[in-house]
Amino acid sequence: MMRIFPLIGSLLLVLGIFTGCGGGAVSSTATQDSGADPILPSVPVKSSFEMIDDESFNALSEEDRIYVAKKLYSTLFKGRSLDFFKSQIDDEKFVSDFTSRLSMQTSQPEIDKILVDNSGDLDDERRRGDEIPSKKGKIVREILSRLYFTRLSSDYFSDYIAYVLNQTIMFSPAWEVESVYRFPELIMSNFNRLRDRIEAGVPIRHIVKEHMMSVENWARFRSPEDNGREMLEIWLYNFNDSDVPLAAKVLKNWRFLNHDGFSHSYSFINGIGDEENNETVALLGKELRTGEDFYDAVVNHEDFMYTVVNRVVEYFFPTFGDTEKKEITRQILKNEPTTFKELFFNIILSKKYLYESDRVKSLEETAFSLMHTIEFNAKVKSFIPIDGALTKTNQRTMTYKLGRENSIPVDTLSSSEYHRFIREYILINRDESDVYPDDDGIDFKSLSERYDVSTLDKFVNDIFLDILGRKATENELERLISYFNKTERNSGRLLGDLSQPYSRYEIVMVLLDYFSRLTELYQYRKIEGE
Amino acid sequence: MDRREFIKSTFGFATAAALCPSILRAGSSPLPLNDVEFDQNTFIGNSPQTIIIYLMGGMGEIVGNMTNLDEIVTNGLSQIEYPMQYFTSTKDGFWKEAGGDFIQSMVDDGNATIFRTCEQKDLLKAHKLNQIRFMHGNDMGYESGMVSTLMHVLNRFNAVSEDEVMVNFSMVDSNFELLTDNAVSPALPGFLKPVSFGLDSYNPFARKASATSSFQDDDLLDELSFEVNSQPGREPKIGNMFNLRKSLKEYVYKIKSTPLPDGIDYTIDGIYDRYNFGKKLEAAMRILTQNPQTRVISLTTESWDDHSNAIDQHMNRGYYLFRAIHTAMEHAKRIGKENINIILFGDFGRNLNINSAYGWDHGNNQNVMFFGGKKYFNHLGTVGETVLDERMLKVNRIYTTPSSSSYAFEPYAVASTLYKLYGVKNPEVLTGGRKEIGSGLQNAFLKIV
Numbered sequence: 001m002m003r004i005f006p007l008i009g010s011l012l013l014v015l016g017i018f019t020g021c022g023g024g025a026v027s028s029t030a031t032q033d034s035g036a037d038p039i040l041p042s043v044p045v046k047s048s049f050e051m052i053d054d055e056s057f058n059a060l061s062e063e064d065r066i067y068v069a070k071k072l073y074s075t076l077f078k079g080r081s082l083d084f085f086k087s088q089i090d091d092e093k094f095v096s097d098f099t100s101r102l103s104m105q106t107s108q109p110e111i112d113k114i115l116v117d118n119s120g121d122l123d124d125e126r127r128r129g130d131e132i133p134s135k136k137g138k139i140v141r142e143i144l145s146r147l148y149f150t151r152l153s154s155d156y157f158s159d160y161i162a163y164v165l166n167q168t169i170m171f172s173p174a175w176e177v178e179s180v181y182r183f184p185e186l187i188m189s190n191f192n193r194l195r196d197r198i199e200a201g202v203p204i205r206h207i208v209k210e211h212m213m214s215v216e217n218w219a220r221f222r223s224p225e226d227n228g229r230e231m232l233e234i235w236l237y238n239f240n241d242s243d244v245p246l247a248a249k250v251l252k253n254w255r256f257l258n259h260d261g262f263s264h265s266y267s268f269i270n271g272i273g274d275e276e277n278n279e280t281v282a283l284l285g286k287e288l289r290t291g292e293d294f295y296d297a298v299v300n301h302e303d304f305m306y307t308v309v310n311r312v313v314e315y316f317f318p319t320f321g322d323t324e325k326k327e328i329t330r331q332i333l334k335n336e337p338t339t340f341k342e343l344f345f346n347i348i349l350s351k352k353y354l355y356e357s358d359r360v361k362s363l364e365e366t367a368f369s370l371m372h373t374i375e376f377n378a379k380v381k382s383f384i385p386i387d388g389a390l391t392k393t394n395q396r397t398m399t400y401k402l403g404r405e406n407s408i409p410v411d412t413l414s415s416s417e418y419h420r421f422i423r424e425y426i427l428i429n430r431d432e433s434d435v436y437p438d439d440d441g442i443d444f445k446s447l448s449e450r451y452d453v454s455t456l457d458k459f460v461n462d463i464f465l466d467i468l469g470r471k472a473t474e475n476e477l478e479r480l481i482s483y484f485n486k487t488e489r490n491s492g493r494l495l496g497d498l499s500q501p502y503s504r505y506e507i508v509m510v511l512l513d514y515f516s517r518l519t520e521l522y523q524y525r526k527i528e529g530e
Numbered sequence: 531m532d533r534r535e536f537i538k539s540t541f542g543f544a545t546a547a548a549l550c551p552s553i554l555r556a557g558s559s560p561l562p563l564n565d566v567e568f569d570q571n572t573f574i575g576n577s578p579q580t581i582i583i584y585l586m587g588g589m590g591e592i593v594g595n596m597t598n599l600d601e602i603v604t605n606g607l608s609q610i611e612y613p614m615q616y617f618t619s620t621k622d623g624f625w626k627e628a629g630g631d632f633i634q635s636m637v638d639d640g641n642a643t644i645f646r647t648c649e650q651k652d653l654l655k656a657h658k659l660n661q662i663r664f665m666h667g668n669d670m671g672y673e674s675g676m677v678s679t680l681m682h683v684l685n686r687f688n689a690v691s692e693d694e695v696m697v698n699f700s701m702v703d704s705n706f707e708l709l710t711d712n713a714v715s716p717a718l719p720g721f722l723k724p725v726s727f728g729l730d731s732y733n734p735f736a737r738k739a740s741a742t743s744s745f746q747d748d749d750l751l752d753e754l755s756f757e758v759n760s761q762p763g764r765e766p767k768i769g770n771m772f773n774l775r776k777s778l779k780e781y782v783y784k785i786k787s788t789p790l791p792d793g794i795d796y797t798i799d800g801i802y803d804r805y806n807f808g809k810k811l812e813a814a815m816r817i818l819t820q821n822p823q824t825r826v827i828s829l830t831t832e833s834w835d836d837h838s839n840a841i842d843q844h845m846n847r848g849y850y851l852f853r854a855i856h857t858a859m860e861h862a863k864r865i866g867k868e869n870i871n872i873i874l875f876g877d878f879g880r881n882l883n884i885n886s887a888y889g890w891d892h893g894n895n896q897n898v899m900f901f902g903g904k905k906y907f908n909h910l911g912t913v914g915e916t917v918l919d920e921r922m923l924k925v926n927r928i929y930t931t932p933s934s935s936s937y938a939f940e941p942y943a944v945a946s947t948l949y950k951l952y953g954v955k956n957p958e959v960l961t962g963g964r965k966e967i968g969s970g971l972q973n974a975f976l977k978i979v
Contacts, residue, residue, distance in 0.1 A: 229655070248926065
């Protein structure tokens with residue numbers, strides 16, 4: 001049974017988030033996230049949506065605390081070791097420390113040197129060849145590597161939100177659309193503009209208006225009728241076909257042209273020229289004449305914020321029924337979020353999400369959180385197969401015209417590809433960089449030294465907790481330990497002989513392989529709560 | 531709850547309710563399976579195998595129907611003038627440059643029927659909304675894709691047994707409304723759940739060896755994981771994949787290693803077309819021809835949503851799609867499989883006005899195409915006549931609509947046709963009253979075996 005958290009507690013918590021004083025200094029154990037500086041207070045928000053705080057988090061069982069902490073990190077594509085989480089939990093300030101990290105700016109100049117697409121603009125000739133997918137791949141890898149290597153911080157939170165929104169119907173750059181395909185640089189400009197605006201605290205309404213009027217949005221929705229229809233549907237849930245010609249009329253001097261199909265340039269006509277509409281039309285309860293009038297009317301419409309919030313709720317709660325999602329939307333709207341950071345804080349720190357969401361994880365959530373957890377030795381090349389796996393699992397990033405499905409595809413082929421990637425490229429991938437300097441993978445020897453070797457039970461349970469966020473079941477313990485105690489390594493020593501370093505890390509190898517076969521690795525689970 | 535709240539709670543489609551309240555009934559109404567009458571003899575006699583190709587985004591109706599183009603050109607109705615050098619009509623009015631020759635060839639061979647008057651009665655033209663209702667084959671709130679509905683019917687009447695394998699196949703790029711299964715409790719049993727498959731150079735269901743050579747007991751981990759994965763709260767579709775993985779691995783090896791009949795080649799000089807239509811159709815045909823227990827294969831194409839540069843895009847995409855279908859029909863003919871059919875439909879047709887971005891915006895009327903299946907289809911060539919919808923011309927839209935004397939139907943009738951083909955005597959109980967396509971035509975389309 002969940003306890004009702006007092007309104008004032010939530011309010012203080014959220015105020016703390018935005019003033020950077022939610023939980024004091026960053027934990028000394030948080031070396032990966034250190035070096036952050038507090039930022040000035042941002043827009044405070046009210047809160048009645050029940051959010052987690054230190055008190056409610058500390059009331060959970062130890063195993064649930066570890067799971068919730070891992071879920072929070074995984075949601076943000078991050079992960080940490082069991083020791084880190086235990087230390088945070090012992091300090092009893094996990095939530096406030098976490099939220100303060102997300103409100104602090106960090107300086108990581110090295111990020112710009114990790115993987116940057118410096119291949120320049122594509123000229124006409126290069127666009128005709130195979131360089132378009134190659135260019136797109138470089139852009140995607142730059143964004144993915146930036147997400148992977150940037151520490152939890154205010155900057156990172158902006159990157160993360162922009163990335164998630166770029167997967168949705170709202171902001172997808174829609175690379176699959178023919179008119180975007182030839183200009184993959186629009187993916188990067190779409191992402192950067194959104195990220196920058198989020199980090200600057202620009203209100204949602206302003207961000208969306210600017211987005212609707214951008215070349216990136218027009219490359220995706222290219223004709224006045226197409227753009228008008230989709231803006232009504234996407235931002236207002238307005239499916240009234242008779243409104244579409246009216247929108248098209250005020251947008252008549254807007255369009256995106258790339259009509260020879262091979263040109264390296266495009267024409268974006270954004271409301272300039274002598275074709276401008278001269279008659280007012282009655283639409284969305286207003287008298288409109290120009291395209292900008294239309295976009296203003298959309299973002300100021302009474303259904304606008306409901307639609308935005310509901311679309312983000314759909315992303316995070318795809319397994320919930322419509323009635324419940326509507327109620328969550330209503331609760332969030334009571335808090336009057338005006339920025340995307342406020343909106344995302346409301347969701348990811350809610351008990352509803354942390355305790356009850358059981359959605360299938362995106363590949364980024366599974367892969368990045370595992371890689372961080374096991375301290376995967378990631379290299380520039382590591383992001384090539386990740387991009388490939390996103391395609392094979394039908395989770396292509398920033399590609400679909402209508403955004404990714406909110407429910408991650410789990411048909412047999414997609415989920416088999418998902419499993420294969422997580423298993424082969426991450427969990428059984430040995431780091432042999434001592435022999436091949438450019439190799440990536442896991443240093444199993446180092447990883448195995450994390451765990452309690454006092455007994456085989458403890459050793460196995462530690463690995464389970466570290467990776468899955470739960471202990472092994474009795475059946476798992478019995479059968480696995482029985483196997484370890486009867487199986488000889490090549491040296492003739494038993495796998496279960498923990499005095500032998502090789503035995504320890506081979507057990508880790510076997511268990512990581514086992515975890516790759518468990519549905520729960522790819523899915524969040526519910527917990528009972530306080 | 532007020533009406534607005536209700537609408538948002540069900541679909542979130544505020545103004546849609548005013549236009550089509552019937553689609554906004556509470557979702558997940560139970561499918562009326564008890565009302566279905568099923569004829570086992572028809573099912574066995576037809577022994578149909580179907581490839582459903584859903585045209586995401588909506589293909590331009592001009593691909594299969596150029597009969598109104600002259601009027602548009604002569605009267606200068608399009609915002610942008612039609613570049614007629616790219617628009618050659620075949621003798622039955624198919625767009626030659628967009629694969630029309632292949633369609634014409636199949637029509638001439640008595641192996642295709644092109645219904646030109648599939649018109650939705652309301653004006654809702656949102657992609658997702660139409661995908662949901664047309665792939666579900668109803669507007670009654672039954673959240674069940676037409677393929678899932680068919681599987682439930684076959685299961686209820688014991689038309690297929692648990693020994694059958696890979697009954698329901700899919701080759702789709704994401705979650706797919708044809709396969710939604712929320713209207714019957716319990717959901718489909720494992721052997722009728724969709725299985726997806728690809729024709730890549732590697733086997734997607736094979737596994738690399740463990741990281742450690744000391745580990746030799748792969749089965750232990752599989753057995754243990756099957757037990758854990760079957761516990762409540764675990765996503766059953768992922769668990770289903772793990773359960774099926776080994777058999778799928780063997781199946782993929784078998785399917786890929788069997789040679790195609792002489793002269794059947796889905797590639798162009800050894801390379802699949804850029805849209806992978808040939809690759810998908812080859813995989814589908816390999817499955818159907820080697821496994822008679824596979825009843826339905828659901829397949830998508832890339833989007834046809836060409837709001838700009840539509841002519842070039844449609845020509846290329848259409849050419850390769852109908853080339854692949856033509857090859858598949860030749861493949862079936864070569865081995866005497868008259869029980870294999872292909873059904874083609876989508877979100878809507880695209881209207882015929884070339885807009886200021888040189889594209890076609892959403893339309894209303896569309897073609898529904900049937901290929902193959904001579905065993906139970908009495909192919910009629912082209913059916914239905916269209917005229918321009920005068921009401922729409924004033925807003926830069928050139929819609930067609932069935933002529934007053936023409937046969938016409940709504941997209942839901944595609945589902946009825948599928949059900950009828952597989953033995954459902956009264957498919958209209960599953961589709962909100964819509965009967966199968968061809969019902970009422972002077973020349974019967976469906977031969978009930």
